[in-house]
Amino acid sequence: MPDASITRFENVGLRYGLGPEVLQDVTFSLAAGSFHFLVGESGAGKSSLLKLMYLALKPSRGLISLFGKDIATTPRQELPALRRQIGVVFQEFRLLNHLSTFDNVALPLRVAGVREGDVVRHVAELLEWVGLKDHMKARPPTLSGGQQQRVSIARAVIARPKILLADEPTGNVDDRMALRLMHLFEELNRLGTTIVVATHNTALVERLGYPVMRLDAGRFSLIEGSGNVSPARAWHESRESGPESAKARRRPRRARPESETDETDADPPGIENFL
Amino acid sequence: MLGVRRSDLPLDKDAHSRFLPWLIAFMVFLAVLAIGGILVLGATASRWDQGVGGTLTVQIAATDNAAQDQNNLQEVLNVIAAESAIETYLVIDEERMMTLLKPWLGADADPADLPLPKLVDIGLADGARFDLLGFTERMQQRVPEATVDDHRVWLQRLVNLIETVELIGLATLGFIALATIGTVIFTTRTGLAVHKEAIEVLHLIGAQDSYIAGQFAGRALMLGLKGGLIGMALGLPALLAVGYLAESLEGAALPEITFGIFEWVLFAVIPIAVALLAMSTARATVLRSLARML
Numbered sequence: 001m002p003d004a005s006i007t008r009f010e011n012v013g014l015r016y017g018l019g020p021e022v023l024q025d026v027t028f029s030l031a032a033g034s035f036h037f038l039v040g041e042s043g044a045g046k047s048s049l050l051k052l053m054y055l056a057l058k059p060s061r062g063l064i065s066l067f068g069k070d071i072a073t074t075p076r077q078e079l080p081a082l083r084r085q086i087g088v089v090f091q092e093f094r095l096l097n098h099l100s101t102f103d104n105v106a107l108p109l110r111v112a113g114v115r116e117g118d119v120v121r122h123v124a125e126l127l128e129w130v131g132l133k134d135h136m137k138a139r140p141p142t143l144s145g146g147q148q149q150r151v152s153i154a155r156a157v158i159a160r161p162k163i164l165l166a167d168e169p170t171g172n173v174d175d176r177m178a179l180r181l182m183h184l185f186e187e188l189n190r191l192g193t194t195i196v197v198a199t200h201n202t203a204l205v206e207r208l209g210y211p212v213m214r215l216d217a218g219r220f221s222l223i224e225g226s227g228n229v230s231p232a233r234a235w236h237e238s239r240e241s242g243p244e245s246a247k248a249r250r251r252p253r254r255a256r257p258e259s260e261t262d263e264t265d266a267d268p269p270g271i272e273n274f275l
Numbered sequence: 276m277l278g279v280r281r282s283d284l285p286l287d288k289d290a291h292s293r294f295l296p297w298l299i300a301f302m303v304f305l306a307v308l309a310i311g312g313i314l315v316l317g318a319t320a321s322r323w324d325q326g327v328g329g330t331l332t333v334q335i336a337a338t339d340n341a342a343q344d345q346n347n348l349q350e351v352l353n354v355i356a357a358e359s360a361i362e363t364y365l366v367i368d369e370e371r372m373m374t375l376l377k378p379w380l381g382a383d384a385d386p387a388d389l390p391l392p393k394l395v396d397i398g399l400a401d402g403a404r405f406d407l408l409g410f411t412e413r414m415q416q417r418v419p420e421a422t423v424d425d426h427r428v429w430l431q432r433l434v435n436l437i438e439t440v441e442l443i444g445l446a447t448l449g450f451i452a453l454a455t456i457g458t459v460i461f462t463t464r465t466g467l468a469v470h471k472e473a474i475e476v477l478h479l480i481g482a483q484d485s486y487i488a489g490q491f492a493g494r495a496l497m498l499g500l501k502g503g504l505i506g507m508a509l510g511l512p513a514l515l516a517v518g519y520l521a522e523s524l525e526g527a528a529l530p531e532i533t534f535g536i537f538e539w540v541l542f543a544v545i546p547i548a549v550a551l552l553a554m555s556t557a558r559a560t561v562l563r564s565l566a567r568m569l
Contacts, residue, residue: 056475077484083478083479084481094475094476098473107480159480
């Protein structure tokens, strides 16, 4: 049976060593182009679930399939090709401190064997887009937390992954910045990338209204979206015209709550130009 | 190319790998000496073999009667003359005998006081069939005082000795290679531990194991080559110095250390070989370690 989902978990359990199960009977399927939040208390298993999703861990039991392939039966040497289609924004960024901003962002392309000329072009464009053009040569330790976060996000999206997993991407930034990052994710989502954002920020979750995957002490539940439309999406839909509108119309238009528009501060340049 | 590939891991700044070229240099130094020794011994063995293999010595013990001695010598020469395989023979005269004995007896010894045996040096024709046992039998029938020494027992012992030393030299080379491999393994493992975080990130963004291993291998290749060249720079002069000193020895028991093209190529290959050994060891170590990750 062909599997159209991006990633599918069936009765997945995870334990570290002989300890108790940190995830129990997790079952879900993410459709291509979906956007989900992942919430739960600290220690509920959010990071463990993401690690399973970005192939850093093997489940103790259950089935995980990614892009229609069963991870357990996929030969090890084919896993890198799958990983290249996953973008990860790590909670603690995990930038390589000895490499410049440019080289950090270029890493996924170089690992994939992209020609150096293309690497330079793509990375320069993306860095300009995330506002780090002037910091290309800077090493991560000299950047602010917010800048490092943007480098980390740029690295996650540079290779145009099919799925983007972000672990607490709004953890160290203020609300304005958090919302800007969400705009970016929504842009990527609009262009077809499946997005999962793990967060503690309940205000953000309620505001954007996407479906929520919830973990309670390793137990999984899925809560459908509240139906609120995100200010970022509303902002985009309000200014869409011409060839771009066709893309946008795949999503149902929703009412635009007046009260939330004031938060859409900066004018995000179109990521379509980059991607 | 492995050597020129840009590196995502800061391996060139690793303090722990800085001593690796020196350790490799010492190994190469020892390897050069071992190989030099093997080559010299091989040359010595074949020279002795060629030099002594085609010769015999007939010794006629002295009797109390000088006329009897003279008669014995003539009989021996008759037997020798009847032997077609013998190409040359030379009776060692008294003066030469005294020169040979001088180191033991001193300059004042008088040959008349000594019951000196007569010696006949025999050279065999190349490739001729020579019946040593028959020759010895005929000789002793006519002259019971004559003994035939074909040097073979002595030569065989020397050749055995040389072959044993050569084997030890080869074993030494093997141990040097093992020690080099061990050193590279431990250096590489330290590197893996130091860069664990960066390697994990590379792995998670989709780097193939060979991509990561290639960075370590390229680094090990460079360090190995550096160590190999330093080792050669130390080892060759040492070897040539030994050769120079051996040459100035009188009676040269060792042949001169003169190397042909083959030997020079062999020495040129050592740094490259050790660099390749370091490279493949590092690569295998990293691949083994990465295989434990999902």
